[in-house]
Amino acid sequence: MRVLFRTNSQIPADGFKARWRTNCGGVITNKTFGHVMSPGYPVGYSDNLNCNYTFIFPEKHIQISFLSFDVEQAYKACQYDNVTVLAQQYFWTTTMTNLGTYCGNNIPPVIGQRNRIEVIFRTDRSIKKTGFMFQYEVETCGGNITEQRLIKSPVNNNRHNSRVRCNWLITAPVGKRVTLRFTSLKIEYHPACNYDYIEPYDDKTTSEKKRMGRYCGNLDSNPPTIHSTGRYLSLLFVTDGSSQGEGFLASVMFTTVCGGITNVSQQSQTLRYPASGKYATFLDCAWTLVAPLGQIVQLQITSLDLASCFNMSTASCDCDYLEVRDGVSQYSDLIGRFCGNTAPPAFTSTSNKMWVHFVSDGTENRNGFQAQVSSIASICGNSMLNVTSSLQELTSPNYPGNYPVNIRCRWLLSSGPVGNLWNNMNQIYIHFKELDLETGGDNCRNDRLQVSDIIECLPLNPPATLKECLPLNPPATLKECLPLNPPATLKECLPLNPPATLKECLPLQGFRQPTGKGTFCGHGEPLDYYSNSANVEIVFVSNFNVTARGFKIQYGLQGCNRNYTGVQGRIKLRPDAQDCIVTIQAQPNHTISLYFLEFYLMSDDICSNNFLEVS
Numbered sequence: 001m002r003v004l005f006r007t008n009s010q011i012p013a014d015g016f017k018a019r020w021r022t023n024c025g026g027v028i029t030n031k032t033f034g035h036v037m038s039p040g041y042p043v044g045y046s047d048n049l050n051c052n053y054t055f056i057f058p059e060k061h062i063q064i065s066f067l068s069f070d071v072e073q074a075y076k077a078c079q080y081d082n083v084t085v086l087a088q089q090y091f092w093t094t095t096m097t098n099l100g101t102y103c104g105n106n107i108p109p110v111i112g113q114r115n116r117i118e119v120i121f122r123t124d125r126s127i128k129k130t131g132f133m134f135q136y137e138v139e140t141c142g143g144n145i146t147e148q149r150l151i152k153s154p155v156n157n158n159r160h161n162s163r164v165r166c167n168w169l170i171t172a173p174v175g176k177r178v179t180l181r182f183t184s185l186k187i188e189y190h191p192a193c194n195y196d197y198i199e200p201y202d203d204k205t206t207s208e209k210k211r212m213g214r215y216c217g218n219l220d221s222n223p224p225t226i227h228s229t230g231r232y233l234s235l236l237f238v239t240d241g242s243s244q245g246e247g248f249l250a251s252v253m254f255t256t257v258c259g260g261i262t263n264v265s266q267q268s269q270t271l272r273y274p275a276s277g278k279y280a281t282f283l284d285c286a287w288t289l290v291a292p293l294g295q296i297v298q299l300q301i302t303s304l305d306l307a308s309c310f311n312m313s314t315a316s317c318d319c320d321y322l323e324v325r326d327g328v329s330q331y332s333d334l335i336g337r338f339c340g341n342t343a344p345p346a347f348t349s350t351s352n353k354m355w356v357h358f359v360s361d362g363t364e365n366r367n368g369f370q371a372q373v374s375s376i377a378s379i380c381g382n383s384m385l386n387v388t389s390s391l392q393e394l395t396s397p398n399y400p401g402n403y404p405v406n407i408r409c410r411w412l413l414s415s416g417p418v419g420n421l422w423n424n425m426n427q428i429y430i431h432f433k434e435l436d437l438e439t440g441g442d443n444c445r446n447d448r449l450q451v452s453d454i455i456e457c458l459p460l461n462p463p464a465t466l467k468e469c470l471p472l473n474p475p476a477t478l479k480e481c482l483p484l485n486p487p488a489t490l491k492e493c494l495p496l497n498p499p500a501t502l503k504e505c506l507p508l509q510g511f512r513q514p515t516g517k518g519t520f521c522g523h524g525e526p527l528d529y530y531s532n533s534a535n536v537e538i539v540f541v542s543n544f545n546v547t548a549r550g551f552k553i554q555y556g557l558q559g560c561n562r563n564y565t566g567v568q569g570r571i572k573l574r575p576d577a578q579d580c581i582v583t584i585q586a587q588p589n590h591t592i593s594l595y596f597l598e599f600y601l602m603s604d605d606i607c608s609n610n611f612l613e614v615s
Contacts, residue, residue: 198248286356448520538553
């Protein structure tokens, strides 16, 4: 406050006398950003102050950040001079909660809450300090976006804010589409993403019919990329009042419309991009190649001219690249990622679908790629195998001759209804009769045979067309159906009401029953495999180099009465099995040793009902 007294040269008078006292605090309801200083800052505050700075912004997040703090220190509970912060912490009550009382010269932490915050400054009549200054900011997430930029979730102390509802409408120029490329996504996980989630909509509005998916959990290992079909994309970010993750960061780009669904026939056709000239910057194009049912897709890249940026440390291309996946999305099994100008050999899919993804950055533009695409009959045989109590055999292509180079096969062994979470009665037994593959080190990086439990894909709304799925543990993403299998890599699985072909889904982690997975290469006879589910997936992959005889396995339901004659093996019996007799026969002059890894059998103290007897 400034008091200015002026007089002229005319009539004099007695003048005035005034008293004043320091006033402080106030209610802020319309200014979304600013700074607040204690009275007298930075010289020093007065005695006996009681200042209340109240910030009221319904349904918005308010953040208080102290930039300077020097208040009389007390050795017990800041009983002299202090700053207290109150907030409406829970949405179901209007009661103000004490978030902290501070004194001394340590800067308080950043404080953020929704709706209302009060900062109360009290002083006594003794020691005076310089006071404080803080910055306040009201979150205004969402809004209209018409230019390329980054968008991120509102955060507080490296965690996204609670009880937030942000809605962005992104509009691309005429002739362009919106590409939303997430670089980080870590928000609270829930099986159905019911708590915190991100929802993109292929429209100006958040109409349920236009929803493209729902995302939650930790997707940093493979963050999604989302494309609109037209000029508009709406993005909704919602959080509740409980756990907070780190939030998300995404790039908004306006890209050329490219990619799409290509139906493939036995007659070879050309996939080329661009049609002429050099490709543009910041492209993100995806083609889904679909062959007739019962056929697989073959892709032969005949010309490749992309910026060369192969990173030896990550063994991947870091700038422009062409990516091929065995399925329908970025979460399908990776066949290969390529850059530079060396065209790789031909690829085949394991089903009638293949996903081709082309990405360019903002640096060097070249001629792109050209490929020949066709559908062919699979040499792997029937991909759907029904498991019964009788042992059946599965062999690699051309067995007992050498298997071909550069093939991919996928089989689903099924012994029970698809989508039945609790169907553990018809578990599967796999015995290796022969394994003769190219060696590939501890990771079997060359030719390999993978065996994985599949506890099915349970669609939320079983559609008639191919849909993506929802995993039950981070990393997670919500699509249209719920996979229930926890292998470490993306797998194919069947939906609840399966059509004629396999569906694509994400694996589920965290199911209470442990699920098995094994990756095999080299030579020998691995131990028997026992599933924990009614369905097992077997994938066989060979590269472009060495071939061998391949494999021969037997599979059937986990029976009870068995004979073992091998030099080693595994025996698994369910506690709900009927009376069983297992015979182990060793070679002459050999002994037999049993090592129990797990044992659980409910019975009485004298084992009169259920028991295991070794003789």
